[in-house]
Amino acid sequence: MSTFQHIKPAGKAQFKDRYTTKAAELLTPWEEGKKGDIAIIGAPLSKPSISHSGASFAPDAIRRCLNSFTTYNIERGTDLAEVDARKAIIDFGDISMHPTSIEESHQRIYESTKAATSTKAAPFTIILGGDHSITTSTVKAIKETKGTVGIIQFDAHHDLRNTEDGGPTNGTPFRRLIEEGYIKGEQLIQIGIRNYANAKAYHDYAIEKGVTVYTMEDVRQPNSSITELIQHALSQLQDKVDTIYLSVDMDVLDQAYAPGCPAISPGGMHPDMLTEAVQVALKHPKVHSMDIVEIDPTLDIRDMTSRIAASLILETLIK
Numbered sequence: 001m002s003t004f005q006h007i008k009p010a011g012k013a014q015f016k017d018r019y020t021t022k023a024a025e026l027l028t029p030w031e032e033g034k035k036g037d038i039a040i041i042g043a044p045l046s047k048p049s050i051s052h053s054g055a056s057f058a059p060d061a062i063r064r065c066l067n068s069f070t071t072y073n074i075e076r077g078t079d080l081a082e083v084d085a086r087k088a089i090i091d092f093g094d095i096s097m098h099p100t101s102i103e104e105s106h107q108r109i110y111e112s113t114k115a116a117t118s119t120k121a122a123p124f125t126i127i128l129g130g131d132h133s134i135t136t137s138t139v140k141a142i143k144e145t146k147g148t149v150g151i152i153q154f155d156a157h158h159d160l161r162n163t164e165d166g167g168p169t170n171g172t173p174f175r176r177l178i179e180e181g182y183i184k185g186e187q188l189i190q191i192g193i194r195n196y197a198n199a200k201a202y203h204d205y206a207i208e209k210g211v212t213v214y215t216m217e218d219v220r221q222p223n224s225s226i227t228e229l230i231q232h233a234l235s236q237l238q239d240k241v242d243t244i245y246l247s248v249d250m251d252v253l254d255q256a257y258a259p260g261c262p263a264i265s266p267g268g269m270h271p272d273m274l275t276e277a278v279q280v281a282l283k284h285p286k287v288h289s290m291d292i293v294e295i296d297p298t299l300d301i302r303d304m305t306s307r308i309a310a311s312l313i314l315e316t317l318i319k
């Protein structure tokens, strides 16, 4: 009998059930020529945040949370690890950030997102933030690889702040996209915008530029579902753009479900509603990419917010 039979490699799971596959086992490091069902790339940048944020730790936390899920979907009767139909998440790893220059970090996010999507390693790409400032860079990259971009933004905030007061912060990504000419206002649909979380000047700016804004009250209308709202948003964008990008700021969720977001507040969405919205959007043939931003794992409780992000990644594998 071997003396080492009870020793396992450090960092591996304590227990392995022969019939259970963990979702993290679907992660496959990218190599030239490797293809998968979705691709992920981490953009661990939170220095441009206007409040304290450790969102740079989120890509690792979200990947780790994939260990908390199995690959079996009981309701659909499907297994993502099914023999002969096993799904693969191509993992490009994380973009290395400049230690002090935010502009240089944004440039690296743009270049790396462009490089990753240009490989065509997967038909769907997820960028894991980081704070919301990354979205200007990722959308610029997507525009160059896939053509004109329509955006469905899930967020408590407009993120249309002026740049004179603070430069390219996490409050400005969509304003920068509009002002720098990468999108027109009519190519942006904001969902979940919340009371007492924005300034009137930025709502006025949104309306003036032709941005479509759905507040939480619009989302909660008893006579129309989130499915109908998203279908309407998709039909509004589909003829104007070549590709549709989902930008998921986790602070669109109510503070009860997203304790890891720096800008939590009451009156937000339930995670089931966000999941339904993403599921509906994923069915559209022009939806090719998504970001998940604004999770600070150092503020989170038992990775609750990162776990929701991990579950959204699993939804994209069903696309």
Ligand code: CA
Binding pocket: 132, 155, 156, 157, 159, 170, 249, 294
């Ligand atoms: Ca935001």
